[in-house]
Amino acid sequence: MEQAEFNLRRREYRDAVETFLSGLFTEKTHYSDLYDSMRYSLLAGGKRLRPMLALEFARLGGLGENWADALPAACALELVHTYSLIHDDLPCMDDDDLRRGKPTNHKVYGETMAVLAGDALQPAAFELILTAPKLDAARRADCALVLAQASGQHGMVAGQVLDTLHNPQTAQELTEVHNLKTGAMIRAACLMGCAASGSGKKLWEAAENYAGQIGLAFQIRDDMLDVIGNEETFGKPIGSDQEEGKSTFVDVLGLEGCANTISVCTSRARSAVEQVPGHEFLWYLADQLAQRDY
Amino acid sequence: MEQAEFNLRRREYRDAVETFLSGLFTEKTHYSDLYDSMRYSLLAGGKRLRPMLALEFARLGGLGENWADALPAACALELVHTYSLIHDDLPCMDDDDLRRGKPTNHKVYGETMAVLAGDALQPAAFELILTAPKLDAARRADCALVLAQASGQHGMVAGQVLDTLHNPQTAQELTEVHNLKTGAMIRAACLMGCAASGSGKKLWEAAENYAGQIGLAFQIRDDMLDVIGNEETFGKPIGSDQEEGKSTFVDVLGLEGCANTISVCTSRARSAVEQVPGHEFLWYLADQLAQRDY
Numbered sequence: 215m216e217q218a219e220f221n222l223r224r225r226e227y228r229d230a231v232e233t234f235l236s237g238l239f240t241e242k243t244h245y246s247d248l249y250d251s252m253r254y255s256l257l258a259g260g261k262r263l264r265p266m267l268a269l270e271f272a273r274l275g276g277l278g279e280n281w282a283d284a285l286p287a288a289c290a291l292e293l294v295h296t297y298s299l300i301h302d303d304l305p306c307m308d309d310d311d312l313r314r315g316k317p318t319n320h321k322v323y324g325e326t327m328a329v330l331a332g333d334a335l336q337p338a339a340f341e342l343i344l345t346a347p348k349l350d351a352a353r354r355a356d357c358a359l360v361l362a363q364a365s366g367q368h369g370m371v372a373g374q375v376l377d378t379l380h381n382p383q384t385a386q387e388l389t390e391v392h393n394l395k396t397g398a399m400i401r402a403a404c405l406m407g408c409a410a411s412g413s414g415k416k417l418w419e420a421a422e423n424y425a426g427q428i429g430l431a432f433q434i435r436d437d438m439l440d441v442i443g444n445e446e447t448f449g450k451p452i453g454s455d456q457e458e459g460k461s462t463f464v465d466v467l468g469l470e471g472c473a474n475t476i477s478v479c480t481s482r483a484r485s486a487v488e489q490v491p492g493h494e495f496l497w498y499l500a501d502q503l504a505q506r507d508y
Numbered sequence: 509m510e511q512a513e514f515n516l517r518r519r520e521y522r523d524a525v526e527t528f529l530s531g532l533f534t535e536k537t538h539y540s541d542l543y544d545s546m547r548y549s550l551l552a553g554g555k556r557l558r559p560m561l562a563l564e565f566a567r568l569g570g571l572g573e574n575w576a577d578a579l580p581a582a583c584a585l586e587l588v589h590t591y592s593l594i595h596d597d598l599p600c601m602d603d604d605d606l607r608r609g610k611p612t613n614h615k616v617y618g619e620t621m622a623v624l625a626g627d628a629l630q631p632a633a634f635e636l637i638l639t640a641p642k643l644d645a646a647r648r649a650d651c652a653l654v655l656a657q658a659s660g661q662h663g664m665v666a667g668q669v670l671d672t673l674h675n676p677q678t679a680q681e682l683t684e685v686h687n688l689k690t691g692a693m694i695r696a697a698c699l700m701g702c703a704a705s706g707s708g709k710k711l712w713e714a715a716e717n718y719a720g721q722i723g724l725a726f727q728i729r730d731d732m733l734d735v736i737g738n739e740e741t742f743g744k745p746i747g748s749d750q751e752e753g754k755s756t757f758v759d760v761l762g763l764e765g766c767a768n769t770i771s772v773c774t775s776r777a778r779s780a781v782e783q784v785p786g787h788e789f790l791w792y793l794a795d796q797l798a799q800r801d802y
Contacts, residue, residue, distance in 0.1 A: 239661065248661055248669045301627060306619040325600040326672055329623065330665050333595060336630045337660030344653040351646040358652055359638040366631030367533065367542060371624050375542045378620055 215494035223495060224266065230282060231265045232257075234289050238338070251323040251331040252338075256296045259314050259449070261508070263432075264291040264403035267425070270495055271407020275417050283348035284410035287357040290339035291403050294365050297335035298374070298399075300328050307378055308458065314449040336365075349410060356409035360402050369398030377460075385466040389430070397429035416489075423486035428500050431479035434472050435506060437462035441469065447508050480504045509788035517789060518560065524576055525559045526551075528583050532632070545617040545625040546632075550590045553608050553743070555802070557726075558585040558697035561719070564789050565701025569711050577642035578704035581651040584633035585697050588659050591629035592668070592693075594622050601672055602752065608743040630659075643704060650703035654696050663692030671754075679760040683724070691723035710783075717780035722794050725773035728766050729800060731756035735763065741802050774798040 235256055239249040265288035272284035303310040303318040305325060310318050320328035343349075343358045364370060373395025376382055382391045404421035407413075439448050440455045441464050455462045463472050483500040487493040529550055533543040559582035566578035597604040597612040599619060604612050614622035637643075637652045658664060667689025670676055676685045698715035701707075733742050734749045735758050749756045757766050777794040781787040 243666075245666050245669050245674070247673070248666060252661065297627075301623060304623065306623060327669070329595060329598065329600060330669055330672075332627075333591075333630075333668075334661040334665040336627075337656040337665075340634055340652060341656040341660065344649055344656060351649045355638055355645040355649045355652070358634060358649070362631040362635040362638055366635065367546065367628040371628040371631075372537075372539050372542060374627075375539050375621070375624055378624075379541070380539065 215498070217498065220495055220498040223270075224499075227266045227269045227281075228262055230269070230285060231262045231289060231292065234285050235292060238289075247323070247327065248331060248334060251319060251327045252296075252335055254322060255300050255313075255319045255331065256293065256335070258316055260292075260295075262292060263503075264295055264399060265289055266499075267400065267403040268406040268410065270499070271404050271413075271417070271421050272411045273407075274490055274492055275408050275411030275413025277411045280348075283346075284407060286342040286346035287349065287406050287410045288403075290342040290357075290361060291399065291406060293335045293339035293342065294361060294370075295399060297332040297339075298365075298370060300332040300335075302374065304328060307374075310450075310454075312450060315446070346410075353410055353412055356412075357406055360405045360409050364398040364402030369394055369402075370396075373398065381461075383461045383466075385463070388461065388463055388466060392430060392433040393426075396433050397426065400429040400432065401425040420487050420490050424483050424496060424500075427479040427483035427486060428503055431476045431483070431500070431504055434463045434467075434476050434479075435504065437464050438469060438472050438476075439507065440464070443507060449508070476504050509792070511792065514789055514792040517564075518793075521560045521563045521575075522556055524563070524579060525556045525583060525586065528579050529586060532583075541617070541621065542625060542628060545613060545621045546590075546629055548616060549594050549607075549613045549625065550587065550629070552610055554586075554589075556586060557797075558589055558693060559583055560793075561694065561697040562700040562704065564793070565698050565707075565711070565715050566705045567701075568784055568786055569702050569705030569707025571705045574642075577640075578701060580636040580640035581643065581700050581704045582697075584636040584651075584655060585693065585700060587629045587633035587636065588655060588664075589693060591626040591633075592659075592664060594626040594629075596668065598622060601668075604744075604748075606744060609740070640704075647704055647706055650706075651700055654699045654703050658692040658696030663688055663696075667692065675755075677755045677760075679757070682755065682757055682760060686724060686727040687720075690727050691720065694723040694726065695719040714781050714784050718777050718790060718794075721773040721777035721780060722797055725770045725777070725794070725798055728757045728761075728770050728773075729798065731758050732763060732766050732770075733801065734758070737801060743802070770798050 239252050268288035268291060269281050269284055273281040277283055299313060300319045302308055303313055304320055311321055319331060340358055344354050346354060373391050376391045377395055382388050404425040408418045408421050443452050445452050467475060480500045484497050487496045533546050562582035562585060563575050563578055567575040571577055593607060594613045596602055597607055598614055605615055613625060634652055638648050640648060667685050670685045671689055676682050698719040702712045702715050737746050739746050761769060774794050778791050781790045
């Protein structure tokens with residue numbers, strides 16, 4: 215695989231995801247202010263990393279050129295990710311005014327609606343999976359379980375509790391917060407692809423290991439960009455972690471330590487999938503995430 | 509069926525539900541403050557009406573004496589109901605200090621934790637259904653879909669948007685709010701029993717009609733109790749709707765009109781299930797709900 219082929223497939227996934235998402239919550243009702251609020255955050259851009267991982271693992275897991283069969287399940291991840299961002303930005307959480315360079319949901323729609331839009335995105339995500347036309351009942355149930363287990367009290371929400379209410383400080387504490395808050399959903403994305411394609415156990419294991427490494431590298435890079443990033447490319451104010459008094463990987467590892475750890479994680483991510491036939495896209499993606507400035 | 513037999517079965521269902529719920533979120537972790545907050549509201553009492561409906565329809569739908577096979581799915585309804593109460597009570601929603609005679613979740617655990625406890629109860633509900641040991645993949649997927657469709661942007665959350673942000677006034681507007689906010693989940697409870705037992709289409713239809721009638725009667729009775737109820741039995745302050753400037757069924761129908769409508773709904777609920785063999789429990793339940801003072 216050449217870089218151009220990687221770029222092309224990445225674009226294909228991204229376009230498919232954007233098209234799918236932009237078709238959601240378009241019904242005209244007299245409570246479509248709710249739908250407007252959901253769509254505002256859902257369609258505010260973003261890397262669409264989670265759906266992309268799900269689609270690639272679905273392709274590798276057996277769907278091949280029919281990877282789009284997994285689109286509803288892949289996009290469900292983005293709904294849950296979006297709800298988590300809306301709630302994270304609330305006044306009682308991080309109290310952020312900007313997200314991806316735009317006013318946060320509650321700044322536009324008010325706090326009440328922001329809570330409710332987030333609340334509604336959760337069941338909407340499960341509904342997408344459970345009505346995916348090309349998946350049988352067993353795969354639907356598997357995909358929905360992957361999402362449920364990653365996003366709740368053993369995963370994403372637990373991480374948010376630690377991050378917001380427990381003031382993590384050491385590298386170990388930060389790693390745990392990351393593993394729960396961000397890592398669990400990146401892992402879910404990779405496993406969702408396996409579940410949607412009914413893949414064998416080997417790919418599940420590879421997906422799990424790959425996800426663990428790129429997930430950690432992803433978070434460390436995020437902390438670095440909060441220091442060395444460009445506000446316009448990064449989409450959020452630089453230095454906001456420090457302003458909020460949050461300890462980050464840059465605090466405990468230093469910028470050079472961060473870069474080294476990312477390099478180790480990326481190399482391990484590559485190893486995790488090297489036995490998977492057709493793994494080149496995942497290699498390019500790991501490299502790209504390690505170097506990203508967005 | 510005699511009244512005593514009804515009471516006995518009701519008690520059996522209730523005990524099974526309480527026992528099941530009290531076993532949840534008991535793991536000891538260093539973020540068990542999250543679990544404490546979830547359990548605080550989940551175990552704060554309540555009628556357990558939704559799980560009870562699910563269990564009875566599961567019994568009628570074919571599980572018979574093995575109705576407990578549907579317990580995880582039935583209890584999932586209570587998790588979602590509980591999350592909705594926690595979020596409804598938030599300062600940016602109804603801003604309530606008391607719920608079922610006890611301080612509301614955010615009064616005890618703070619607003620941040622209350623949002624997160626609610627957020628975590630949603631995926632936990634889906635996880636319960638999707639790991640229910642006695643249900644096959646098809647029934648799990650059906651149950652999860654029933655829950656997803658009832659609790660989101662076409663159901664409960666839409667109702668909450670109308671109720672909190674749209675100031676409904678007429679009987680028609682109030683009925684719509686109710687149908688979405690409360691009715692959708694009562695309907696889901698009845699359908700969950702059908703889904704968990706893999707019942708035939710006839711029971712689904714009967715469940716849908718029965719649920720529509722008792723759901724409306726339930727909400728009208730709630731509005732009446734806010735005027736004529738006893739604070740201790742009812743578990744929330746009497747007159748709070750009026751204090752919050754909310755229009756209710758009592759405002760538009762009068763107390764006598766409310767009583768008459770409840771009577772009509774109850775009679776229609778009875779008719780809806782009269783062809784279902786073994787429907788007596790549902791008859792008693794409809795009668796009891798119409799007369800409740802709690």
